[in-house]
Amino acid sequence: MSRMNAMFKKLYKLVLVVSLAIFLFIVFDEIHNLDNNSKRYLSEHYISEGVQETGAINIVTSVLYDYRAFDTLGEATVLLTAAAILSFLVPLGKDKMLGTTFTMIVSQTTKFFIPFLAVLGAYLILFGHLAPGGGFVGGVVMAVIPILLTITYRVEFSEYKFKPAKKKLAEDIGAIGFILLGLVGVVTGSNFLANGQANFGPGNTGELISAGLIPFLNLMIGIKVGAGLAIIFNSLIKEK
Amino acid sequence: MVYFILAIVLFAILTFYRVMKGPSVPDRVAAMNAIGVMFLLVLVLLSLYFDRKVFLDVALVYGVFLFVNVLIMAKYFTKPEKGEVGD
Amino acid sequence: MINILVQLFVYVFLLTGLYFLLSTAVGMIRFPDLYTRLHAGSKCLMAGGISVLMGCIVMEGIGFVSLKIIVIIILLLITNPVAIHVIARLAENYHFVPKKIAKNELDK
């Protein structure tokens, strides 16, 4: 009887998941029907006019940092809150987690690997408006450097190389710089975080310094995300 | 060209058997590493097939994070599961 | 003429890579032990991957794209052996005794 009961429970779970999937498929097929042309006027406008209005070739970046820049500010605030609360709740302590001991091969490889990571992250951040990538992705790649140092050596070495006070300062610079760059739009007489409307000189599309404020916003988001994720990781790995 | 991509995806599905079956954690991590490298090759071949060099950045970033994944799994999966120590 | 030769080289490289990737998949399924599976996951996988990427370089010719593929090859050559080495270090915690080899060693 108990085996029958267990089989029934397993079957119940499977039927539940399958029916939920079918329900979601029907609902989303009804809402996001791609053949329906009348609901897509906004994306048509982004695709056809986005390059002339903002000056960035990458349409995703032009949406994230120009049309919907306020949402990006909200996402950055979420990360700032998480890093602040984690570093407040786990103030000090040592790395006492169990882990396999690594040999010298891994540490030497990490030494070779870190400059490559720095170049890749800088490329992703600086070319955010010309190629896929942008501030968030480049910031995460930069945050891998302290994570690798923490894994292969100890937390003490990682915090000796990248001081916690400096990381907090970098995160604050990123958050405040984003808002100050947004206030430039108000000074010139248009909206907060306005780039295309305020006419900041889109420049020649396709060059490195073009698209007005978007490269600087990318740089600020990159600094902020990198420092914040490094703080979160080092706070998670320490214990009382 | 498309047939090569199809074949590599098939090999990745074959290797996923070891992730499902494998008796211990290191088996599964090694199979995960193999599947990741195969999908990296698929990404490079797709970027040549569509003739857009932008897609090579995706392959590069994915390779970096595959290495970080394997490193951190090997560092912090240390407690053996009960009753599953063997070959 | 030279076009046909380039096409031939591309097919040779890609087919060699596919053979090694197939042997990786078969080895991952069929080998009896953890350490032999690591053997399949390191050497055969790297041979297949480098062959496929060399085929891509030959197909593309000299340029910016092939430079990026060379960077990917160097990345794989640095990271994958270290990854396998680290997995072997992880296996030390579990105290594996490979049955088939250990019996023969103990009998002697």
Add this chain to the structure above:
Amino acid sequence: MMDIIFNMLMIFLVITAFFMVFTKDISTAVIALPIYGAILVVIFVILQAPGPAIAEAVIAAGLTTVFFVITINKTEY
């Protein structure tokens, strides 16, 4: 021909997701998570969207796994 690859990848995605949900061990589910991310990256590249693909490669296949592994080591499983 690309349709066949796309459908195969979708079936593989569903298999990986079901395996992640229904497996008994937590560490096995975490090991299957980067594979799920890799399949999604390839699907996004086939759909000609490099921006979401690179974000997926960073977040789902990278950061989420790192934080899950640390959290599992801190718990008693």
